[in-house]
Amino acid sequence: MKVLLIGSGGREHALAWKLAQSPLLTTLYAAPGNPGIAECATLVALDIEDHEAVAAFCADNGVSFVVVGPEAPLVAGLADVLRAKGIDVFGPSAAAAQLEGSKGFTKDLCAKYDIPTGAYQRFTDAAAAKAYVNEQGAPIVIKADGLAAGKGVTVAMTLDEALAAIDDCFDGAFGAAGAEVVVEAFLDGEEASFFCLCDGVNALPLASAQDHKRVGDGDTGPNTGGMGAYSPAPVMTPDMVERTMREIIEPTIRGMAADGHAFQGVLFAGLMITAKGPELIEYNVRFGDPECQVLMMRLDSDLLPILHASAVGRLDKVTAEWRDAPALTVVMASKGYPGAYEKNTPILSLPADDATTKVFHAGTALKDGHLVATGGRVLNVTAVAPSVAEAQKAAYAAVDAVTWDNGFCRRDIGWRAVAREQA
Numbered sequence: 001m002k003v004l005l006i007g008s009g010g011r012e013h014a015l016a017w018k019l020a021q022s023p024l025l026t027t028l029y030a031a032p033g034n035p036g037i038a039e040c041a042t043l044v045a046l047d048i049e050d051h052e053a054v055a056a057f058c059a060d061n062g063v064s065f066v067v068v069g070p071e072a073p074l075v076a077g078l079a080d081v082l083r084a085k086g087i088d089v090f091g092p093s094a095a096a097a098q099l100e101g102s103k104g105f106t107k108d109l110c111a112k113y114d115i116p117t118g119a120y121q122r123f124t125d126a127a128a129a130k131a132y133v134n135e136q137g138a139p140i141v142i143k144a145d146g147l148a149a150g151k152g153v154t155v156a157m158t159l160d161e162a163l164a165a166i167d168d169c170f171d172g173a174f175g176a177a178g179a180e181v182v183v184e185a186f187l188d189g190e191e192a193s194f195f196c197l198c199d200g201v202n203a204l205p206l207a208s209a210q211d212h213k214r215v216g217d218g219d220t221g222p223n224t225g226g227m228g229a230y231s232p233a234p235v236m237t238p239d240m241v242e243r244t245m246r247e248i249i250e251p252t253i254r255g256m257a258a259d260g261h262a263f264q265g266v267l268f269a270g271l272m273i274t275a276k277g278p279e280l281i282e283y284n285v286r287f288g289d290p291e292c293q294v295l296m297m298r299l300d301s302d303l304l305p306i307l308h309a310s311a312v313g314r315l316d317k318v319t320a321e322w323r324d325a326p327a328l329t330v331v332m333a334s335k336g337y338p339g340a341y342e343k344n345t346p347i348l349s350l351p352a353d354d355a356t357t358k359v360f361h362a363g364t365a366l367k368d369g370h371l372v373a374t375g376g377r378v379l380n381v382t383a384v385a386p387s388v389a390e391a392q393k394a395a396y397a398a399v400d401a402v403t404w405d406n407g408f409c410r411r412d413i414g415w416r417a418v419a420r421e422q423a
């Protein structure tokens with residue numbers, strides 16, 4: 001099978017690395033890709049916003065299956081255009097991608113199908129939103145409705161913070177994404193990410209992970225796209241997984257199908273495990289980044305037939321086998337991230353990959369044959385080991401073998417799980 005992978009981040013490097021190991025693969029193309037992905041795929045200079053150009057590339061090169069990594073092309077309808085031309089696609093239609101593209105859409109689905117989530121209201125003007133917040137009190141959560149690159153959410157511990165966040169949204173801090181605001185009850189508990197493949201009807205649970213969203217050690221500082229992750233999340237016990245499937249994922253799949261936009265692809269549920277059980281914080285319609293990196297390190301099965309089964313409605317015919325060993329990834333970012341950072345700083349050396357450690361590339365590029373950092377999140381140093389503590393040790397040993405003056409990372413990725421192991 002000839003496959004085209006869309007995307008250029010660490011998530012896509014992990015997907016490419018795993019897809020490239022498939023005996024069913026003949027050629028793997030990636031657009032636009034990055035230097036890490038180039039080690040396992042043929043890079044194609046396609047404008048992925050030009051959906052017709054992507055379809056034409058597939059037709060010209062005999063590509064029968066497209067795997068879409070990031071959410072933006074899905075929300076923009078890339079999967080619809082490709083499917084209309086008879087190409088199989090891993091990833092939802094634009095209508096189904098609203099699960100990530102509109103927080104209000106997801107909250108309404110939860111209300112309609114009785115899926116546990118925080119109480120909420122949607123607003124299109126600041127005065128009404130503020131009146132509601134004043135009535136509810138703090139802590140409370142303010143969310144820009146649309147895609148805001150993970151930055152549209154304010155968990156306000158005080159009323160003043162909440163009111164300021166409402167002004168920010170309506171004053172355009174998140175562009176069009178903030179034209180509507182969702183105000184949501186604060187959920188108290190431990191967060192976990194849960195991943196499940198869907199083919200419109202069937203579900204195949206994958207695995208859980210825990211991200212580290214804050215930039216600084218001890219979960220301090222501003223939110224980022226994720227500074228590190230590990231899998232599995234200990235809080236996702238077999239009982240919690242079973243409840244998440246029954247109370248959250250299965251009603252979502254049934255509801256989406258009943259409402260006329262069946263969901264195909266990966267459902268990434270951001271969960272809060274509260275005293276009552278699992279509650280949905282949000283859905284994403286693609287793999288997490290960097291969660292995908294740890295999932296791929298733990299996946300024993302061939303990834304290609306599983307993703308393809310999701311695309312063609314055959315998920316009931318496949319299984320996914322996982323290593324019991326946990327995996328952990330440390331994100332190395334450009335100094336200054338998530339604020340402004342310098343671009344094109346040299347990465348002079350990387351540790352060699354081995355059977356249990358692997359460096360995935362995110363924001364890297366080759367300039368005159370030399371590796372440079374071009375993005376905020378740049379490298380994902382990943383290890384798998386018998387315990388989270390050992391995976392953490394191995395990942396940081398590999399981090400210390402990276403020669404990149406302008407890079408930094410958190411030093412405590414996995415702290416919750418390590419503390420649990422040592423308790």
Ligand code: AMP
Pocket residue numbers: 118141150153155184185186187188191213270281282
């Ligand atoms: P989101 O972009 O919706 O995942 O939100 C970003 C982060 O804000 C989440 O990972 C949580 O840490 C936090 N958050 C979002 N919604 C809530 C909520 N209702 N209660 C508590 N924390 C929340």
Ligand code: GLY
Pocket residue numbers: 150211225226284287288289290291
């Ligand atoms: N790491 C969080 C995300 O991919 O949304």
